[in-house]
Amino acid sequence: MSIAGDAIVHLIRWYQRHWSAKRAAPCCKFYPSCSNYAIQAVRRYGAFRGGLLAVLRLLRCLPWSCGGIDDVPQRYSVFYRFPWSKAHEEPRLTPLVVDDKENGL
Amino acid sequence: MGNQDQFLLDSGFWGWLYKLLTPIEWLMTQIMAVFHKFMVMLGMHPIGFSWVLSIIFLVLVVQACVFPLFYKSIKGMRKMQAQMQVLQPKLMRIQNKYKGKNDPASKEAMQRETMKLYQDTGANPMGGCTSMLPMFVQGPVFMCMFYMLSAIPYIARGKRAALGAFDVETAKEFTSTTVFGVNVADNFTTAAASGKVVIGIFVALMCFCLWLMQYNSMKRNMPQNNAQNKQAETMQKMMLWIFPIMYIFSGVAMPFAVLVYWLTNNVCNLLRSVWQIYAFPTPGSPAAEAKEHRDHKRENERRARAGEPSIEEEELQKAKAEAERKLTQGYQREQPHRKRKNKKKK
Numbered sequence A: 001m002s003i004a005g006d007a008i009v010h011l012i013r014w015y016q017r018h019w020s021a022k023r024a025a026p027c028c029k030f031y032p033s034c035s036n037y038a039i040q041a042v043r044r045y046g047a048f049r050g051g052l053l054a055v056l057r058l059l060r061c062l063p064w065s066c067g068g069i070d071d072v073p074q075r076y077s078v079f080y081r082f083p084w085s086k087a088h089e090e091p092r093l094t095p096l097v098v099d100d101k102e103n104g105l
Numbered sequence B: 001m002g003n004q005d006q007f008l009l010d011s012g013f014w015g016w017l018y019k020l021l022t023p024i025e026w027l028m029t030q031i032m033a034v035f036h037k038f039m040v041m042l043g044m045h046p047i048g049f050s051w052v053l054s055i056i057f058l059v060l061v062v063q064a065c066v067f068p069l070f071y072k073s074i075k076g077m078r079k080m081q082a083q084m085q086v087l088q089p090k091l092m093r094i095q096n097k098y099k100g101k102n103d104p105a106s107k108e109a110m111q112r113e114t115m116k117l118y119q120d121t122g123a124n125p126m127g128g129c130t131s132m133l134p135m136f137v138q139g140p141v142f143m144c145m146f147y148m149l150s151a152i153p154y155i156a157r158g159k160r161a162a163l164g165a166f167d168v169e170t171a172k173e174f175t176s177t178t179v180f181g182v183n184v185a186d187n188f189t190t191a192a193a194s195g196k197v198v199i200g201i202f203v204a205l206m207c208f209c210l211w212l213m214q215y216n217s218m219k220r221n222m223p224q225n226n227a228q229n230k231q232a233e234t235m236q237k238m239m240l241w242i243f244p245i246m247y248i249f250s251g252v253a254m255p256f257a258v259l260v261y262w263l264t265n266n267v268c269n270l271l272r273s274v275w276q277i278y279a280f281p282t283p284g285s286p287a288a289e290a291k292e293h294r295d296h297k298r299e300n301e302r303r304a305r306a307g308e309p310s311i312e313e314e315e316l317q318k319a320k321a322e323a324e325r326k327l328t329q330g331y332q333r334e335q336p337h338r339k340r341k342n343k344k345k346k
Helices: A003-018 A034-059 A097-103 B015-020 B022-041 B049-097 B104-121 B133-156 B168-175 B193-220 B227-253 B256-279 B286-306 B311-329 B339-345
Strands: none
Touching (some): A003 A034, B049 B104, B193 B227, B193 B256
8 A cells, every 4th residue: 555545544543543432422324434434445446546435435424315334345436336337236234355354354 | 884895795705606596586585575565555664664574574484485394304303213113123133143242243244234224224313314404405595585685785885786676776775774773784883872782682682592492402302311412412512602602793794684584583493493392302302201291181181071081090990800800710811712613513
């Protein structure tokens, strides 16, 4: 990963430790939460392309969206949420092995 | 009026939004003008209270238009809360499935399953779907009203093009309106001493309405002993003071016409909020308890009028029948009989 990618991941981790963890209750309507999603996306696709996915995810947090499971796609596409996209994935109930390796589990 | 030859709302950062909302602004000016004509027809002087009344009327019309949306969203919210109760056993099942498993993989699987459940039923406690819609409609509509009322003085002075029903003449008529010793185009800094007092009273009333609305919903409409609500509670406590203080600062800068609109609007919001807390309280809050009590009493009164036994009497009768059954038939439950078999024997 590039220096920029590392820096972004460190920043998000700092946010998670010092800001998000102090909240009374978790309040993200997506899974994985936006910060975890951003870390995964940046690790998988780099600072720029992953960052774009993360920004789009933040924009998806609208009052009329219902949230739910929204993983970083295996194949890069900005339109992966649409069913017609080749990168579209059905919501998974169990994490993939690839995800676990990336998260260091 | 100082250096106000240029209408700042047009050249400001949000100018494009106001431009986009022009059709609504046009409609509002027409409503105001028509109501003003009606008041003049009833014998009011064309310059004076008739304009203030038409501002108030416009607020009422707008509130009446937004109300159905608001009503729908409360209904939707209450429906979602009812749905959560249906969801509860399913959530319990998921929790039981992963009971005592603390490894990260099963924790994640549990969260995923819970999320899937929320997604499938469309009831996500973290953020309701579409329940915020009226707020999004209300915002632009009230922006239009604010814009229109601010623009009229500039139209009267010929600094801005005419807007809808307000051409230069009508706008001049509007701006020469003086009520309670304040001109509608005056703000706190330009008004005379008596006018300052009147504007001060208006701002104070506005603050009081907002404060009362928030205080009432905090005291009456918050579920008690709920850990999840801690955050919301601190937020509300902050809002209780921050918004009224913001009003004091912005209230000083606004022309009196805008203050009239703002106060009317706040009174409407207050009434609506009180009604909402009365009729659709949040489950578990003091208001909900009061509603339960009230419904119980009403049902009893209805039964008394219809000559039926009250709820308590009915319960007592049932308990008595049950006790009698236990005495005569013992404590064992009677096994179910097969009906067809008996018929064949006959």
